[in-house]
Amino acid sequence: MEVEFLTFEQSMARLDEIVKILERGEASLDESLQLFEEGTGIVKYCNKRLEEAEQKVVRLTRGSDGEPLELEFQGNE
Numbered sequence: 001m002e003v004e005f006l007t008f009e010q011s012m013a014r015l016d017e018i019v020k021i022l023e024r025g026e027a028s029l030d031e032s033l034q035l036f037e038e039g040t041g042i043v044k045y046c047n048k049r050l051e052e053a054e055q056k057v058v059r060l061t062r063g064s065d066g067e068p069l070e071l072e073f074q075g076n077e
Helices: 009-026 029-058
Strands: 059-062 068-071
Touching: 009 029
Parallel strands: none
Antiparallel strands: 059 068
16 A cells, blocks of 8 residues: 555554554464554654644744744634
């Protein structure tokens, strides 16, 4: 399953599914390793997407010294 083609929400749902399968302990060792690798890939993908989203939320302005100043997005601006 290619993570890049899933939405963030689909990725989180797949990760939840993987965790449930691993918690049940019914998968073979090879299957468990494959699921673990898929899960870590999904976690990396989701973290990247969250970081990208956070960067979009932060608004850059210039401070009194002319240097960029990061201000959190307030939502009503």
